[in-house]
Amino acid sequence: MIIAIASLKGGCSKTTTAIHLAAYLQKKAPTLLIDADKNRSALTWAKPEKLSFKVVSETAAPKYIKDYTHIVIDTQARPSPKDFEELADGCDLLVLPTTPRALDLDALAQTVDVLKQMGATFKILLTQVPPRSTAARDARKSLEELGLPVFKAEIKRLVAFERAPLLGTTIKNYPDARAKDGWSGYLAMGKEVLR
Numbered sequence: 001m002i003i004a005i006a007s008l009k010g011g012c013s014k015t016t017t018a019i020h021l022a023a024y025l026q027k028k029a030p031t032l033l034i035d036a037d038k039n040r041s042a043l044t045w046a047k048p049e050k051l052s053f054k055v056v057s058e059t060a061a062p063k064y065i066k067d068y069t070h071i072v073i074d075t076q077a078r079p080s081p082k083d084f085e086e087l088a089d090g091c092d093l094l095v096l097p098t099t100p101r102a103l104d105l106d107a108l109a110q111t112v113d114v115l116k117q118m119g120a121t122f123k124i125l126l127t128q129v130p131p132r133s134t135a136a137r138d139a140r141k142s143l144e145e146l147g148l149p150v151f152k153a154e155i156k157r158l159v160a161f162e163r164a165p166l167l168g169t170t171i172k173n174y175p176d177a178r179a180k181d182g183w184s185g186y187l188a189m190g191k192e193v194l195r
């Protein structure tokens with residue numbers, strides 16, 4: 001399966017989602033993460049060689065893709081409508097991470113309009129969900145009222161997500177009791193992707 005992670009805004013957990021989804025998929029079948037962001041965040045994360053799956057740039061990708069069952073593509077912020085069109089054409093599922101913050105949801109609404117017009121297959125993932133807040137519930141309600149597909153799984157806001165890249169690991173292997181909560185979010189999301 002080919003899954004691209006995209007959003008109009010930066011900082012919405014695209015790279016974090018790409019890394020953790022790839023870690024989940026790798027447990028099922030050989031998985032390749034293609035870092036298509038010029039910032040090379042996923043490649044930097046992979047540098048200590050502690051991740052369970054391979055990460056390559058989009059330039060190197062053609063040599064590798066034939067050997068993998070699942071491909072996850074991490075993309076850059078500020079994609080143009082044309083970028084979205086090409087991404088949607090080149091993948092089976094477009095995952096759109098968004099925080100429940102009003103401005104991020106607003107950017108998402110613009111993205112979704114473009115994707116709907118192209119008939120793309122996409123699903124929204126709520127990320128960086130703060131504890132004890134109704135923001136995510138309200139966001140989900142309004143997205144579902146608009147008839148938009150939203151993952152049942154949600155990703156909590158946890159400090160471990162900010163620190164795991166520094167260690168070159170996923171949150172699954174991060175030494176912190178609460179990190180388990182974060183991994184279980186991506187586990188549930190991964191299951192929905194393969195369903």
Ligand SMILES: Nc1ncnc2c1ncn2[C@@H]1O[C@H](COP(=O)(O)OP(=O)(O)O)[C@@H](O)[C@H]1O
Nearest residue numbers: 010011012013014015016128156157158161162
């Ligand atoms: N669930 C989360 N909880 C806390 N911090 C997060 C979470 N997801 C991402 N972050 C942090 O937010 C910032 C942006 O995330 P990143 O995955 O790099 O987003 P993008 O690739 O969309 O720019 C990073 O510092 C990252 O560590």
Ligand SMILES: [Mg+2]
Nearest residue numbers: 014015037041
């Ligand atoms: Mg990124």
